[in-house]
Each structure stands twice: as C-alpha cells, then as structure tokens.
Amino acid sequence: MTNPAKQKPGLIWRRILEDLAPFPGRFQLSWQVALVCSIAAAVSMTFRIPEAAISLYLVIFLMKRDALNNCIMALGLVLLAGLVVAGMVPLISATADSPAVRLAIIFGASFVFLYLSSATMLGEQAAIVGLIIAFLLTLVSDVPVANIADQGLLMAWKMVLVPMAVMFLFSLVAGPAPQRLVRDKIAERLRCAADLCENGEHPGALRKLLSEGNQALLQQMMLTRMLRLAPRSETLWLTGAVATSYQVLVYASRHANLAAGETCPEHAAALHRLADRVAAGEIPTPADACGTDLPVHDPIMEVLAKLAMPDGGGQPDVSSPELVSADALTNPEHLRFALKTASAALLCYLLYTGIHWDGIHTAMITCYVASLGSVGETVHKLVLRIGGCLVGAALGVASLFFIMPYITSVGGLMILVFLGVLAGAWVSSGSERINYAGVQIALAFLLTVLNDFGPSFEFSQASDRIIGILVGNLVVFLVFTRFWPKSALLAAGEKLSKAAVLLERATERVSPSARTGDIAEVHSVLAEADRLIETAVFETAHVHPRGMDRTSLRAAVEELRHLAIELACGEVSPNQTRSSLAETLAKPGLLPASSDSSSHDIATLCRGGA
Numbered sequence: 001m002t003n004p005a006k007q008k009p010g011l012i013w014r015r016i017l018e019d020l021a022p023f024p025g026r027f028q029l030s031w032q033v034a035l036v037c038s039i040a041a042a043v044s045m046t047f048r049i050p051e052a053a054i055s056l057y058l059v060i061f062l063m064k065r066d067a068l069n070n071c072i073m074a075l076g077l078v079l080l081a082g083l084v085v086a087g088m089v090p091l092i093s094a095t096a097d098s099p100a101v102r103l104a105i106i107f108g109a110s111f112v113f114l115y116l117s118s119a120t121m122l123g124e125q126a127a128i129v130g131l132i133i134a135f136l137l138t139l140v141s142d143v144p145v146a147n148i149a150d151q152g153l154l155m156a157w158k159m160v161l162v163p164m165a166v167m168f169l170f171s172l173v174a175g176p177a178p179q180r181l182v183r184d185k186i187a188e189r190l191r192c193a194a195d196l197c198e199n200g201e202h203p204g205a206l207r208k209l210l211s212e213g214n215q216a217l218l219q220q221m222m223l224t225r226m227l228r229l230a231p232r233s234e235t236l237w238l239t240g241a242v243a244t245s246y247q248v249l250v251y252a253s254r255h256a257n258l259a260a261g262e263t264c265p266e267h268a269a270a271l272h273r274l275a276d277r278v279a280a281g282e283i284p285t286p287a288d289a290c291g292t293d294l295p296v297h298d299p300i301m302e303v304l305a306k307l308a309m310p311d312g313g314g315q316p317d318v319s320s321p322e323l324v325s326a327d328a329l330t331n332p333e334h335l336r337f338a339l340k341t342a343s344a345a346l347l348c349y350l351l352y353t354g355i356h357w358d359g360i361h362t363a364m365i366t367c368y369v370a371s372l373g374s375v376g377e378t379v380h381k382l383v384l385r386i387g388g389c390l391v392g393a394a395l396g397v398a399s400l401f402f403i404m405p406y407i408t409s410v411g412g413l414m415i416l417v418f419l420g421v422l423a424g425a426w427v428s429s430g431s432e433r434i435n436y437a438g439v440q441i442a443l444a445f446l447l448t449v450l451n452d453f454g455p456s457f458e459f460s461q462a463s464d465r466i467i468g469i470l471v472g473n474l475v476v477f478l479v480f481t482r483f484w485p486k487s488a489l490l491a492a493g494e495k496l497s498k499a500a501v502l503l504e505r506a507t508e509r510v511s512p513s514a515r516t517g518d519i520a521e522v523h524s525v526l527a528e529a530d531r532l533i534e535t536a537v538f539e540t541a542h543v544h545p546r547g548m549d550r551t552s553l554r555a556a557v558e559e560l561r562h563l564a565i566e567l568a569c570g571e572v573s574p575n576q577t578r579s580s581l582a583e584t585l586a587k588p589g590l591l592p593a594s595s596d597s598s599s600h601d602i603a604t605l606c607r608g609g610a
Helices: 009-020 026-046 052-062 067-095 099-119 124-138 145-174 178-199 204-212 215-227 232-259 265-279 299-306 332-354 362-370 375-402 410-428 435-449 459-482 488-506 512-538 550-568 574-585 597-608
Strands: none
Touching: 026 052, 026 145, 026 410, 026 435, 052 067, 052 145, 052 410, 052 435, 067 099, 067 124, 067 145, 067 178, 067 215, 099 124, 099 332, 124 145, 124 332, 124 362, 178 204, 178 215, 178 232, 178 265, 204 232, 204 512, 215 232, 215 512, 232 265, 232 299, 232 512, 232 550, 265 299, 332 362, 332 459, 362 459, 375 410, 375 435, 375 459, 375 488, 375 512, 410 435, 435 459, 488 512, 488 550, 488 574, 512 550, 550 574
C-alpha cells in the first residue's frame, strides 16, 4: 500500500495548487456563499437565534451554482424540518422522564435516516434530518419539558428557516438560471474540443468534462421546460445540444489519440465559432459548423452540423433518477453503514454527557457528516475534516485576537464572516480531493467567532467545539476501521462492474443519442472508481482484499474508458466490445481471492461477457 505521507512532497504540493487554482464560476460561487452566510448571520444576531454557526453550515454544505436547485433545496428542507419539528413534540413528551427510551429513539431514528441516506437518492440530506432529530432529543435533559415546544423546537426550526430563506431569496434574485449554466457547459465542452484539435494533446479539463456526464444537465433542462423558464425553441435546442456536445468531446478526444500530436486548425476554427455563438446566447447556424478544406464525411464535422439543427441534434432520453437503490433490501452494506454511524453518534453522546462536558457536542454532529461507505473514503474525509478544522480554528483565533476588538456592530461582524467563509467556500468549490476541507474551514471559523448574539471574545466555547470535532473524528475512525471494514478497492471493483454493465447495455442501443447517454454514464461511474482507488492509499494493508491491487484496477478503468470511446465513435462493433470487455474483466487483480456477493457482477461478466 502507498502511504500518503510517503508520496513525493512535490507531487502533493502540485496537486494542492491544482485544486486551489481558479476556474470559470469558482469565484462567483465563493462570494455568493460568503454573502448569503454574512446576511444570515446578521439576521440570526438580530433576532437572537442560537447556534448560528451550525445554522450557516447548511448554506456552505448545500448551496450550488444552480439557482433553481438552491430554491428547491431550501423550500424542501424548510418544509421537511417543519414536519420533523412538529413530529418531535410527542417524542419529547414520551422520553422526558426516561433516558433509556430517549437513547433508543435517538439510535432508532438515526439508524433509519442514515439507512435512507445510503440506500436512496436522499443521500446526505437524509443524514441531516437524522442529525436534527437526534440533536433535538439531546436537548431534553437541558431544557424544561414545558419550554421545549415553544423554545427548543421553535428555535430549531428557525435555525433551518433563516439560512434557507436567505439562500432562497438570493438565488431567486441574483442566482444564475439553469439554462444559462447548461449553455455555459456546452460552450466549455466545445472550447475544450477546440483545444484538442489545436494542440493535438489532451488537456486536463477533458477527463473532468467527460466524467461529468449528461444526466445532471438534462435534468436541469427538464425542470427548465416544466417551469417554462425559457422559450420552447431554446429549451429544445439546449436539450439536444447537451448530448451532441458530449459526442463532440468524444470524437475530438479520439481524433487527438489517432492524430498523435497533429493539429487540425479547421476543426478548431469551427469549434471556436460554435462556442462563441453558444456563449452569446444564440443558436448556431450551418455556416458556423462548416469547414471549407475538410472531407465531406469528416466525422467531427458531421457531429458539429447537428448543433445547427433546431433540435440540437436530437432529443435524448432523460431517465428518471433512481429513487431507491436496486440493492436497497439485499446489500448488507446499507445496514452496516447505518448501524456503524448511529453507534458512533450514540457513543459520542454518551461520552460528553457522561463526563458532563456538553461543550463538545459537536462530536456527535461530526459522526453524521464524516461517515462514508468505505474505510478509504471515511479516513480521507476525516483527514480533510481535521485539516480544515485546524485551519479554520487558526483563522478564527487570529480574528479573535487581532480583529474582534475593533468590531463594534453587526455590520463589522458581517464583513468578518464574509471574509472567513469566502476562504472556506473557495476550497469547498474545488475537486472532491479537497472540497470537504473547505466546508470545515468555514465551519470551524464560524464556531470560533459566532458564540453569542454579537461580536464574541469567548475562547472556551470555541475550543470546546473544535475539540468535539476531533473527538468525533476519532470515534468514527475507530468504529469504521474495526467493525465490518470495507475497502475502497472493493467499492472501486463494484463501480467497475457497474460501468461494465452500462457499457454492455450501450452495445445493444440502436439510437446514437441513447448510446451516447450510456457512454456518458460509463465515464461518470469510472470517474467514481478512479476516486475510490485514489482514496485506498488511506487504508491499512489488512483492509485491502487479498488478490486485489490498485494498479490492476486502474489499468482496467483506463481500458474501459478507451473501449467506451471507441464504441461511441463506431470503431469497434458491439460483439468486439463485449469480447474486449470480458478479456479486460478476466484479468487478475480485479477480484478478491475469495469472491463474495459484492463482486458477483464482475465475476458474472468475466465468465459470460463474451
């Protein structure tokens, strides 16, 4: 196993600088998150709503570039929180005099919602609901029963209402519309393809764009069409252009491979013309997509010609999101994840209540947001959480020493919150290698500077909450590495099998647009496998399944990626694709020595993929 600490320092610093480098839209999202947090902080201070730092965490965690998604998320969470708070009244009454029953309900509710977070599309939003229920029940011993309904529950709902209302209003007024984001993404794809044709080599952005797939963009366009946010002609063209622009990327990447460094200025010029037209908010014309000195049946130009059609090249199938995982009732990993996380949260609660140190209650909160499926993912997230926590705490302490003495109003506090969150939001808007560290930088900073209903100089509360985060990290690490540890390599093997199934399905497609949709999904799944293989360096050797290794898995991922591109470009037949697929998956190092149910799909494909 490769230890992250033993990697070359130069490589580590180069990756950090790459992850912190600016890209289109990064600064815009960062200042918007910071501004929403500063406004929400001012509202919380003015109306004396407690736990402002944890309240603002929802904005940092949930806010995206898509204004429509932010509005839907804000409304949904406020309504869901209202239902949860209303349903808590009988639970609190039933558990007020029985600590044992309260513990059982905390564990049971946490288990149910954590299971839903693993087995349904709710994901981390379900974990947040479980956290709200558990956190409210822990207040029973601190707040008189007669005051819980009108104080504790109402304040808990306000903690969700204030940041979500500010995020909703800001997104409604100033957020970018989904059709604008889709148009920008299409233009970005065309410019990336132009760079391939100009430079004759693969830029770093190509793999990222391929791995994003089409599903999220098509769903944005579906909502745009349903809510009539744009003219019908525009939504029709954008929906078709999503799939066509992906085809352009695939053909351009294959052309760059075959040309071996050769350039094609005609292709590049046509792509730049199309990108400029799309970025300007216009629908391209046939003149934009033509190349004068190219063969009539040039494959790239044939795809580009589709962008000049009124439907953008054909309307792709938009599959509905999978509400419940196909293995929700059969895969024991969902139950194990919920059991481990709920147990870790309950242990933290028993720990800080047993030693009468309620200031470290952030230990329990940590368990709900730091747990992931595999050991590698969990430890990677813990490293980011600890690193981000220490950086944010350092920024907060420096602010208490050097800035807070000069702040005398809520306006000054808003500026401080804006600057601190801006730094965290910049990091959190980056790649998955570092984005969670940004969330922790902002949260630790807010926990340090927002301890009261105004400028704070209290160090003890801030230090207690930081210690709580570290304690929660330790408990999650011990639970996830000691009970049913699942290797990231095994999870990567499962993603590899899913990609193989999708690729085999693509061979049966007759429609080019349907095949492109499957190919895009293959690249998305393979990107997840790549990420899991990378996080395997955070695991100890005993966690790795015997017979599996990172090198073989990574090689198989690359082979499937190239095979998908060849199939999309029509360079291999469906039968050749199935044969190559079976040969790739039959290679050693992809299955554990004792194959279990989690690797059943790969084993099946290896035996019968041809």
